[in-house]
Amino acid sequence: MDTKAFLIKYGEIGVKGKNRYLFEDALVRQIRFALKDIDGKFDVTKESGRIYATASEEFDYDEALEALKRVFGIVGICPLVQVENEGYEALTKSVLDYFAKRYTDKEVSFKVECRRSDKRFEKSSMEMNAELGGMILDAFPKTRVDVHKPDVIIHVEVRKKINIFSEIIPGPGGMPVGTAGKAMLLLSGGIDSPVAGYMIAKRGVQIEATYFHAPPYTSERAKQKVVDLARLVSKYAGPVKLHIVNFTDIQLAIYDKCPHDELTIIMRRYMMKIAEKIGYDSDCQGLITGESIGQVASQTMQSLYCTNEVCTMPVFRPVVGFDKQEIIDLSYKIGTYETSIQPFEDCCTIFVAKHPVTKPNLNIIKKDEKKLDGVIDELMEKAFATVETIIVE
Numbered sequence: 160m161d162t163k164a165f166l167i168k169y170g171e172i173g174v175k176g177k178n179r180y181l182f183e184d185a186l187v188r189q190i191r192f193a194l195k196d197i198d199g200k201f202d203v204t205k206e207s208g209r210i211y212a213t214a215s216e217e218f219d220y221d222e223a224l225e226a227l228k229r230v231f232g233i234v235g236i237c238p239l240v241q242v243e244n245e246g247y248e249a250l251t252k253s254v255l256d257y258f259a260k261r262y263t264d265k266e267v268s269f270k271v272e273c274r275r276s277d278k279r280f281e282k283s284s285m286e287m288n289a290e291l292g293g294m295i296l297d298a299f300p301k302t303r304v305d306v307h308k309p310d311v312i313i314h315v316e317v318r319k320k321i322n323i324f325s326e327i328i329p330g331p332g333g334m335p336v337g338t339a340g341k342a343m344l345l346l347s348g349g350i351d352s353p354v355a356g357y358m359i360a361k362r363g364v365q366i367e368a369t370y371f372h373a374p375p376y377t378s379e380r381a382k383q384k385v386v387d388l389a390r391l392v393s394k395y396a397g398p399v400k401l402h403i404v405n406f407t408d409i410q411l412a413i414y415d416k417c418p419h420d421e422l423t424i425i426m427r428r429y430m431m432k433i434a435e436k437i438g439y440d441s442d443c444q445g446l447i448t449g450e451s452i453g454q455v456a457s458q459t460m461q462s463l464y465c466t467n468e469v470c471t472m473p474v475f476r477p478v479v480g481f482d483k484q485e486i487i488d489l490s491y492k493i494g495t496y497e498t499s500i501q502p503f504e505d506c507c508t509i510f511v512a513k514h515p516v517t518k519p520n521l522n523i524i525k526k527d528e529k530k531l532d533g534v535i536d537e538l539m540e541k542a543f544a545t546v547e548t549i550i551v552e
C-alpha cells in the first residue's frame with residue numbers, strides 16, 4: 160500500500176479560539192496513545208493547523224484505521240499519499256499513479272481540487288485542477304468529470320510535501336479526552352454503565368471508575384469482567400484508573416438492619432457516597448452512572464431522587480432517556496456488549512428484594528438508614544482503607 164500517513168480532520172475543536180492549541184495538543188496526545196501499540200512507529204505532528212500521523216515503518220492499515228476511529232475529536236481520517244515536492248512534472252506522475260492504484264476499473268466521476276500553500280509553486284491551483292483533470296480523463300477513458308456531485312474528489316495539496324488524498328473516513332467526533340475535566344464512573348458489569356462512560360468520555364472528559372464487589376457473593380470472574388469492560392472503555396477514553404471497593408460488609412449490614420424492600424435504594428446511596436468520596440480524592444468534578452429512568456425499581460424518578468440526595472457532586476446519567484434497546488445498540492457499536500452479557504453475578508442481584516419499593520420516600524429511607532448508626536462509620540472507613548486501585552489500559 161502506498162498510504163504511509165493519515166491526515167486528521169477535526170471539527171468542533173477548531174472553533175475554540177485562544178484555547179485551540181490546548182485542544183489540538185490533547186488530540187495529538189490521544190492519537191499517539193491510540194497508535195502506540197500498533198506497528199509503524201507513527202509520528203504524530205501538528206503542522207499549520209493540521210494533524211498528521213505518519214508511519215516510519217510498514218504497518219497494518221486496517222488496524223491503524225480502527226485505532227484512529229476510536230479517538231474522540233477526530234471527525235475525518237484521510238489516508239494520505241505523501242511525496243516530496245519536486246515540481247509540477249513529478250506531481251502529475253504521482254497523481255496519475257495515485258488514481259491508477261485506486262480507480263482505474265471503475266467508471267467514476269471525479270473532480271480534482273488543488274490547494275497550494277507554497278505560492279511560489281509553478282502553477283496556480285486553478286491551472287492544476289484543469290490540467291490534472293484532463294490528464295486523468297486521457298489516461299482513464301471510462302471516467303468523467305463532474306464538478307457538482309463527483310463520486311470522488313482528488314485532493315492535491317502543495318505544501319512542504321505534496322499530499323494526495325480522496326477518501327475521508329468518518330471519525331467518532333466528540334472532543335479529545337483530557338480537555339473537559341475528570342469524572343468518576345460507577346462501573347458495574349452491566350450493559351449500561353460502560354456505554355455511559357463512553358458517552359461522557361466522548362465529550363472530552365477523563366474517566367476514572369469505581370466498582371463495588373461483594374466477595375464471596377460475587378466471584379473473581381465478575382470482577383475480571385469489570386476489568387475487561389474498563390479496558391474496552393479505555394480504548395476510547397485512554398488509561399482508566401479503576402478503584403475496586405469491597406462492599407460485602409456494608410451490604411450485609413444493610414441486609415441485616417434495614418427493611419428489605421429498601422435494600423437496593425440504601426445500597427445505591429452508599430455506593431454513590433463512596434464513589435463521590437473516591438472521586439473527590441482524585442480531583443473528579445462529577446459522577447457518571449448508567450441509570451435510565453424507569454428501567455428498574457431503583458431507577459424511577461422517586462428512586463433517583465433518593466439516591467441523588469447523598470451527593471453534592473453533579474451526577475451525569477447520559478443514558479437517562481434511552482430505552483434499553485438503544486443502549487444495547489450503542490454497546491454493540493462500541494464493542495462492550497459481548498463482555499457485558501457474560502453471565503456473572505453482580506453484587507446488586509444477590510441482595511435484591513422480591514418486591515423493592517418503586518416510590519421510596521426520602522424521609523422514610525433516611526429514618527431506616529439510621530438503623531446503621533454505630534456500625535456504618537467503621538465499615539465505611541474499612542471500605543476506603545481496602546480499596547484496590549489498578550490502572551487499566
Ligand code: ATP
Nearest residue numbers: 345346347349350351352369370371448449450507
Ligand atoms: P448496568 O447495566 O450499567 O449494570 P443496571 O441496569 O444493571 O445497569 P443497576 O444495577 O440499577 O442497573 O445500576 C445502575 C447504575 O449503578 C449502573 O449503571 C452503574 O453506574 C451503577 N452500579 C450498579 N452496580 C454497580 C457496581 N457493582 N459497581 C459500580 N457501579 C454500579
Ligand code: MG
Nearest residue numbers: 347348349505
Ligand atoms: Mg448493573
